[in-house]
Amino acid sequence: MASKKLVLIDGNSIAYRAFFALPLLNNDKGVHTNAIYGFTMILMRILEEEQPTHMLVAFDAGKTTFRHKTYSEYKGGRQKTPPELSEQFPFIHELLDVYKIPRYQLENYEADDIIGTLSKHAEKDGFDVKIISGDKDLTQLASEHVTISITKKGITEVDSYTPEFVKEKYGLTPDQIIDMKGLMGDSSDNIPGVQGIGEKTAIKLLKEYGTVENVLESLDQLKGKLKERLETHRDDAIMSKELATINRDTPITISLDDILYSGYNPQEVLPVFRELGFKTLIDKFDTGSETDEPEEIEDLPFTAAEEITDEMLVDDSIFVVEVWNENYHRSDIAGFAIINENGRFYLPYGLAMDSDPFRKWAEDEHMRKTVFDAKRSIVAMKWKGIELAGVDFDVLLASYILDASQTVEDVAGIAKMKGITGAKTDESVYSKGAKRKLPEDEILADHLVRKGEALSKLSKILEKELRENDQYELYHDLEMPLAIILGKMEAIGVKVDVNKLKEMGADLGQQLQALENKIHGLAGESFNINSPKQLGVILFEKLGLPPVKKTKTGYSTSADVLEKLADRHEIVEQILLYRQLGKLQSTYIEGLLKVVHEDTHKVHTRFNQALTQTGRLSSTDPNLQNIPIRLEEGRKIREAFVPSKEGWVIFAADYSQIELRVLAHIAQDKNLMEAFRNDMDVHTKTAMDVFHVEMDEVTSNMRRQAKAVNFGIVYGISDYGLSQSLGITRKEAAEFISRYLESFDGVKEYMDDIVRDAKQKGYVSTLLQRRRYLPEITSRNFNLRSFAERTAMNTPIQGSAADIIKKAMIDMARELEEQELQSNLLLQVHDELIFEAPPEEIEILKKLVPQVMEHAVELDVPLKVDYAYGDSWYDAK
DNA sequence: TATGTCCCCC
DNA sequence: CCTGTTGGGGACATAA
Secondary structure, three states: OOOOOEEEEEEEHHHHHHHOOOOOEEEOOOOEEEHHHHHHHHHHHHHHHOOOOOEEEEEEOOOHHHHHHHHOOOOOOOOOOOOHHHOHHHHHHHHHHHHOOOEEEEOOEEEEHHHHHHHHHHOOOOOEEEEOOOOHHHHHHHOOOEEEEOOOOOOOEEEEHHHHHHHHHHOOOOOHHHHHHHHOEEEHOOOOOOOOHHHHHHHHHHHHHOOOHHHHHOOOHOOHHHHHHHHHHEEEEEEEHHOOOOOOOOOOOHHHHHHEEEOOOHHHHHHHHHOOHHHHHHHHHHHHHHHHHHOOOOOOOOOOOOOOHHOOOOOEEEEEEEEEOOEEEOOEEEEEEEEEOOOOEEHHHHHHHHHHHHHHHHHHHOHHHHHHEHHHHHHHHHOOOOOOOEEEEEEHHHHHHHHOOOOOOOHHHHHHHOOOOOOOOOOHHHOOOHHHHOHHHHHHHHHHHHHHHHHHHHHHHHHHHHOOOOOHHHHHHHEEEEHHHHHHHHHOOOEEHHHHHHHHHHHHHHHHOOOOOOHHHHHOOOOOOOOOHHHHHHHHHOOOOOOOOOOEEEEOOHHEEEEHHHOOOHHHHHHHHHHHHHHHHHHHHHHHHHHHOOOOOOEOEEEEOOOOOOOEEEEEOOOOOOOOOOOOHHHHHHHEEEEOOOOOOOEEEEEOOOHHHHHHHHHHHHHHHHHHHHHOHHHHHHHHHHHHHHHHHHOHHHHHHHHHHHHHHHHHHOOHHHHHOOOOOOHHHHHHHHHHHHHHHHHHHHHHHHHHHHHOOEEEOOOOOEEEHHHHHHOOOHHHHHHHHHHHHHHHHHHHHHHHHHHHHHHHHHHHHOOOOOOOOEEEEEEEEEEEEHHHHHHHHHHHHHHHHHHOOOOOOOOEEEEEEEOOOOOOO
C-alpha cells in the first residue's frame, strides 16, 4: 500500500513570498497577479513533486490571536499588508477551490497553529508530512516524518528542514528552535526576547543548557553583562518562548479525512488561468498533462461556395488568404475563406479569381477586412494581379505588438494563447517538411473557415488589449501602414547585375582553388577546410599549434582564435583568407544568384515585421540587411545591386549615431545632449571624457576604445563582451564602463532607473510604446538576470531607434506619393533607407529624404542624416 | 532533419 | 570567489 503523504501549506506566508519575489504584474483586467502567479507556480510544483494523498492550505484568521492575550504588542509595528497584495487573496482562494485543495482558517489562531495541530495528528497516524512556508518558525515542527520546506529568496528555491538539517544549521534540535526564539526574539513578529542576545549567543547557551528554563536556572554559572541581561529580561524570555511556540492542540473542526486530496480537473482550472491571463501556465498545462487528448472539436457550419454571391462580399469581413508557400512571392494560393455577418464561406481559388465582383471587393478599400499577416496576403495577391485593399486589422501584427516574445506560427498558435479553441494548426492539417501537402478540398475548406472563425474572435480580444496597453496607436498608425509599405518594397524588388556576380564568382573560384591547394600543401594532406572538426585536427594535432579555446564539440577554430595563431604558422593566415572569400562565394555570390528571378533579374526579399524582440525588422531570402561593407573585397558585392531602370541611381541615406542620440534624449544626459547639439564626433567626445584629455590629445587608439564602449552601451553588451571586443581583461572593461558612467551621469541614472522600473513593471517601453517583457529580471540565476538587466537598458534605445526609422518610412512613402515622385524605396537596413531614383529626382531627394528622416520625431537632440548616391549600391557611399 | 560552428550586418 | 557574450539570417558539416 502506498504511504500516506500530507502536504500543509502556510497560505499567507507563501502569498507574501510570491508577492515580494515577483514584479508587480498586471493582467489585462488591471488586477495585480504576481502573488497569485507565484502561488500557483509553487502549488503546481508541489503537486508534481510530492504527489500528496492529503493536502491543506492554512490561512491566518483575523487580526488578533490568543498570542495577543499573552503579549498585546505581538506582531506590532508590522507594515500593513499592501492593498496590491490584499486584492489578490480572493483569487488565490478561487484557485485553490478549482484545484480542489481544501483551505482552512481558525478564529484566534494562526496558520502555524493549524499546521502544527494537523501535522501532529498526521504523524501519529503514520503519515509523511511536508510543510511549505516562507517562515522559519515552522522548523520547530521537524521530525522523523515531518519535513519543512522554507522558500529562500525567490520562489523556486527551498531549503528542506529535517532534524538533521536543523542540527547542521544551528547545532540544535527542532524543539530548541523555540528556545532560541525565546532568547533572541523575532523582530518580524515583534517578539522581544532578551535584549542584547542574538542568534550566536542563543545557540551557545542552548547547546550548553538545553532550554530557556535551564538557562535561567543556571544563571549563577554565568557572569558579567550576559548574566545581567538574562536576569533583567527573565520574564521576556519565558514569554517570548511561549509566543514562539506553535500550538499543536488547537480546536480545529476538520480532520485528516476531510483533507483527502484526489486531484483536480484541468478543464476547471484552465478557465481561471485564462481569466487571470496566465499564458505561460496555460501552455504548460496544455502540453504537460494527459488532458492533451484531441479536444472535442465542434462542427462549424459553413458554405462552400459554388458561385460567388453578394452576401459574401460585404464590409467588415474576416478574409483568409491561404498562401501556400512559406515564401509568398509568386506562391500559389490554396483558397480563401470569408466570414461576415451573412455567414461563413469557403471560396475555392479558381472560382474566386474568375469572379469580377470578388476582385472588386478585394480591391475596394472601403470593404474592411481582418486578416492574418497582411503583408503576406497583400503581396501574394499582388503577384496574382489583385491589389488587395481595405486591410483593417492584422491579427499577426497585433499579437506581435502585444508580446513579441510569443513566437507565432499560425492562427491556431495565437488562438491557443488566448484560450480560443476550434482552429487547427497548419502542421496538423498539412504536415511538414517533405510530407507537406494539400488535403482534399473539404478538409481544406474546414481548416480555412476555422481559421477565419478564430481570427474573428481574436481581432476583438487583441484590439481591446492594444487599447488597454496604450499600444493601439503604435499598431494602427505605425506597424499597420508600414506593412503596406514593406509589401510594396518587397514586390518592387531590387535589380541585380547577374553577370557582374557571375564574374566575381568565377574570380573568387580561382582564388579559392589556389588557396585550397596551398593550404593542403602546407598541411601535407588534403582535407575539408570548411569542417571545423577536420581543421581542428590539422591545426592542433598534426601541426601542433596550441588550442586557445574549446567548444563543446572540440577545438574552436573561430577567427579570433586563428588570429592569435597567425604568426605561429603560415597556414593560419591562408585559412583566414579562405574563410573570408569562401563566405563571399557561398553566401553572397551563390546564395544571391539562387534567389534572383531569371526573367526580371530582381531579388524580392521578405522583411519579417513580427519577429525581433526589439522592434527591428529582419530580412530573408535573400537577407539584404547583411550585405558586406566592412572589408573592400566584400563591399564589392554591392556593385551588383543596381537601379531597375537605365540611367537611374541608388540613393542611400543613413542616420548618424541614431542610437546614441536616442540615448541622450531618453536619459536626458546633459553631457551627451551637449555633444550632439554641437554636432561633435561622439566617439572622440567619449574618449575625451573617459580618458580625461583634451580633444587634440585623443589618440586613434583612445577613440577606438571609446567607440567600443559606445557600441557596448548601444547594444547592451556586458563587461565580458566589451573585454572580448577590445582584447582586454574583464576588469579593465568594467573599469572603462564605470569611467564612462561617471562622465555621463545622466546615462548612469537612466540605466539604474530603467532596471528598477523593469523589475517593478515586468517590462520596458520604447518612445512609441513598444514593449518588451523581461520576466527573468528577477531571476536568481545570475546569467538570466544580468541578461535581462542589459536588455532592459538596451531595448528602449534600439527599439526607439527602430520606431523612428519606421515612422520615417511612413512619412517618406507619403511624400513620394503626394509629390508624385517616381523614386522607389527599396530597402531598410536598421538605420538607413535605400532608394532607386531617376536622375531628375536626385536633387529633390537630397533635400527631402534628410528633411523627412530628421523630423520623423522631435527629440531633445537633433537627428542627423547623411546621404550618398551612385550607379550601384556600392557607389552610394 | 536538427544542431553546432562560423561569420556577415547594424 | 565565479558565473558569461546585443539583435538578426544563412552556409556548411555532422550526427541522428
